[in-house]
Amino acid sequence: xxxxxxxxxxxxxxxxxxxxxxxxxxxxxxxxxxxxxxxxxxxxxxxxxxxxxxxxxxxxxxxxxxxxxxxxxxxxxxxxxxxxxxxxxxxxxxxxxxxxxxxxxxxxxxxxxxxxxxxxxxxxxxxxxxxxxxxxxxxxxxxxxxxxxxxxxxxxxxxxxxxxxxxxxxxxxxxxxxxxxxxxxxxxxxxxxxxxxxxxxxxxxxxxxxxxxxxxxxxxxxxxxxxxxxxxxxxxxxxxxxxxxxxxxxxxxxxxxxxxxxxxxxxxxxx
Numbered sequence: 311x312x313x314x315x316x317x318x319x320x321x322x323x324x325x326x327x328x329x330x331x332x333x334x335x336x337x338x339x340x341x342x343x344x345x346x347x348x349x350x351x352x353x354x355x356x357x358x359x360x361x362x363x364x365x366x367x368x369x370x371x372x373x374x375x376x377x378x379x380x381x382x383x384x385x386x387x388x389x390x391x392x393x394x395x396x397x398x399x400x401x402x403x404x405x406x407x408x409x410x411x412x413x414x415x416x417x418x419x420x421x422x423x424x425x426x427x428x429x430x431x432x433x434x435x436x437x438x439x440x441x442x443x444x445x446x447x448x449x450x451x452x453x454x455x456x457x458x459x460x461x462x463x464x465x466x467x468x469x470x471x472x473x474x475x476x477x478x479x480x481x482x483x484x485x486x487x488x489x490x491x492x493x494x495x496x497x498x499x500x501x502x503x504x505x506x507x508x509x510x511x512x513x514x515x516x517x518x519x520x521x522x523x524x525x526x527x528x529x530x531x532x533x534x535x536x537x538x539x540x541x542x543x544x545x546x547x548x549x550x551x552x553x554x555x556x557x558x559x560x561x562x563x564x565x566x567x568x569x570x571x572x573x574x575x576x577x578x579x580x581x
Contacts, residue, residue: 393505395490396475397425404436405461411444412456418466418534419458425472428504435507438519439469442526447566449527452574455534467533469526471502493529500529511555514563524550524565531567542577549577 401423410417422436440459442448449455472480474490480501481487481494488494494501502525510521527550539549544560550567552558561577568574 388508390505390509393508394428394473397427397473399472399476399479400426401470401472402426402432403461404432404459406433406436406440406459407461408436408440408459410456410458411440412450412453414450414453415455417456417458419460419464420467420469421460421462421465422469423471425470425476425504428471428473430471430504430507435471438522439526442523443530445523445566446572447568447570449530449534449567451568451572465498467498467500469500469502471504471507473504477501477503493525495529495532500533502529514554516563520565524554527565527567538580539577540580546577547575549575552577 404422404424406422422432422439424430424432424435436459443450443457450457470480474488477492477494478488478490480499481496484494484496486494486496488501488503491503491505493503493506506525507522508518510516510518514521514524531551536551538553539551541548541552541559541561546561547564547569548554548558548561550565552561554561554563564575566575
């Protein structure tokens with residue numbers, strides 16, 4: 311889903327995310343090679359809390375004799391032409407401090423920063439990312455990982471949302487080729503391409519919030535030490551650490567590390 315390079319991530323259990331320090335390897339084409347880039351994710355997950363509520367009012371909210379109000383249509387996705395090709399390379403930090411989520415391991419503090427001049431509200435993006443990491447289907451489910459959103463240093467990793475040109479510049483300094491299209495993990499940064507954040511993936515037919523959750527779960531998975539996995543069998547959920555953009559190999563698209571019962575939705579590791 312994104313290139314990875316930097317120091318090996320700090321782990322409580324080592325699960326993979328895409329944003330810590332050190333000598334992290336790049337994951338690309340199913341292999342772990344220094345200085346490679348993952349393609350954009352193609353499966354999704356609910357972003358802010360994981361599940362979408364059905365549209366329209368509840369029966370109790372409808373006056374007697376009235377027809378239920380129709381659900382508001384979903385806003386159309388922005389045109390690719392509306393995504394700026396590059397930006398100033400400077401960032402604003404989300405003014406947000408969250409509670410600790412999870413009940414095990416060292417608490418990993420993370421910040422969310424957004425490039426100046428792009429149509430992404432830093433606080434809203436931080437809340438969306440925090441909700442994904444707090445979801446009971448996420449990396450905290452097995453009791454070995456904990457996270458806390460922070461508005462200032464110190465931090466363990468930074469989620470950085472940036473224009474394609476800025477992503478290419480940041481990742482390129484580490485020898486990674488993101489081609490204006492994909493995300494990367496380098497140093498203590500998880501670098502999210504604005505194009506993927508706003509448009510999702512042409513391979514994923516689903517709500518943009520689900521796709522964003524997949525980005526977060528996959529890349530944070532790398533950050534906590536998890537490598538790529540592949541499909542465990544036809545009809546089964548694709549592992550969140552699978553490069554689903556490259557094909558599901560008979561699996562069903564999935565954006566969460568665990569199911570609602572707490573079972574890890576993994577698959578065979580990719581060498």
